[in-house]
Amino acid sequence: MKILLVFPGAAIIFVVLWEAFETIVFPRRVTRRIRLTRLFYRFTWKAWSRTVHSLVSGRRQETYLSFYGPLSELLLLVVWASGLIIGFAFVHWASGSPIKPLDGTASFSTYLYLSATTFFTLGLGDVAPHTPFGRGLIAFEAGIGFGFLALVIGYLPALNQSFSRREVNVSLLDARSGSPPTAAEMLRRHSHSHGMEALQELLHEWERWSAEFLETHLSYPVLAYFRSQHDNQSWLASLTMILDTCALVIVGLEGACQRQAELTFAMARHAVVDLSTVFNTPPREPERDRLSPEDLAFLRATLAEAGLRLREGSDADQKLSDLRRMYEPYAYSLSNYFLEPVPPWISKSTFTDNWQKTAWGRSSGFKKGIPSQGVEDQHF
Numbered sequence: 001m002k003i004l005l006v007f008p009g010a011a012i013i014f015v016v017l018w019e020a021f022e023t024i025v026f027p028r029r030v031t032r033r034i035r036l037t038r039l040f041y042r043f044t045w046k047a048w049s050r051t052v053h054s055l056v057s058g059r060r061q062e063t064y065l066s067f068y069g070p071l072s073e074l075l076l077l078v079v080w081a082s083g084l085i086i087g088f089a090f091v092h093w094a095s096g097s098p099i100k101p102l103d104g105t106a107s108f109s110t111y112l113y114l115s116a117t118t119f120f121t122l123g124l125g126d127v128a129p130h131t132p133f134g135r136g137l138i139a140f141e142a143g144i145g146f147g148f149l150a151l152v153i154g155y156l157p158a159l160n161q162s163f164s165r166r167e168v169n170v171s172l173l174d175a176r177s178g179s180p181p182t183a184a185e186m187l188r189r190h191s192h193s194h195g196m197e198a199l200q201e202l203l204h205e206w207e208r209w210s211a212e213f214l215e216t217h218l219s220y221p222v223l224a225y226f227r228s229q230h231d232n233q234s235w236l237a238s239l240t241m242i243l244d245t246c247a248l249v250i251v252g253l254e255g256a257c258q259r260q261a262e263l264t265f266a267m268a269r270h271a272v273v274d275l276s277t278v279f280n281t282p283p284r285e286p287e288r289d290r291l292s293p294e295d296l297a298f299l300r301a302t303l304a305e306a307g308l309r310l311r312e313g314s315d316a317d318q319k320l321s322d323l324r325r326m327y328e329p330y331a332y333s334l335s336n337y338f339l340e341p342v343p344p345w346i347s348k349s350t351f352t353d354n355w356q357k358t359a360w361g362r363s364s365g366f367k368k369g370i371p372s373q374g375v376e377d378q379h380f
Helices: 002-025 036-055 060-066 068-095 108-119 132-177 183-188 195-219 221-225 235-252 258-278 293-305 314-325 328-338
Strands: none
Touching (some): 060 068, 068 108, 195 258, 235 314, 314 328
């Protein structure tokens, strides 16, 4: 009956190798619902986030949640390696291949030890098979182990590089749209002369950022769990703010770059919707309206003070509402899953940008996120 264990052992090996191929090598999104990697992340993320939420309070929650991305990445590699070692041990044991220097029937733990030393190419030689099948299996497993380690060595730097490229644009928003970023602040800070040209260039950069974000996070979904350096920044907040800004420009902002806003909106919305599909987070309506009629009136007044006129009237309000329905339910669903807050449309309180803060408090010479006169003389 032991020979029947060859089939589950071979199945474990095949599943793990296929999962590693789809996760590391395959550059396309995998639509298959039942996957070892997907189940691993959904189970471990729920367990980790609930544990942190119940045991940690305040800003420390964000710190502990940020550990999950890198730790889960390493734990997944351990799960894959363990699966391959166990699978090969089953095949060795089921084949009944005699091993030396032991006499008689070896236990499963001995074959497990043989599989582990072979997979990690230790070459100790204290336990070794002496049949053609056993030796061939050992050579095959050693090759798998060597290739697996090579993939891991190439996989980790690729993830870190993709994460760094993502965070560069997120960090650049700090001085352009506040901390956390808001659409009203983004437009207000581009109300100066030639501000609309700068806004057009910024939206063009974010069109490309959204496309690169879509490609990297569909190929490596684990990157979505990697959190930003500051607890008031995130890829989700930044992407939502860009969609908010584009929606306002599309509705009608005099002198703005409407065509570029439409292109950026399309790409950013594509990224939000596809990420919702990958993480199986169906759209859901926000518990509270992010932009109530009162907030919209306040937003218009704030922009008017900065010299920007947002189109008014029922048609403009309806168009803005239609645009919001295209992405807000998906952003809100992702926000609930990743425990990342969605930014407001407008900040009604005084705030300090991250670049203005130090470990000793707020830097002097700044007011409401805008550099004061003589800022170029200050040292950071």
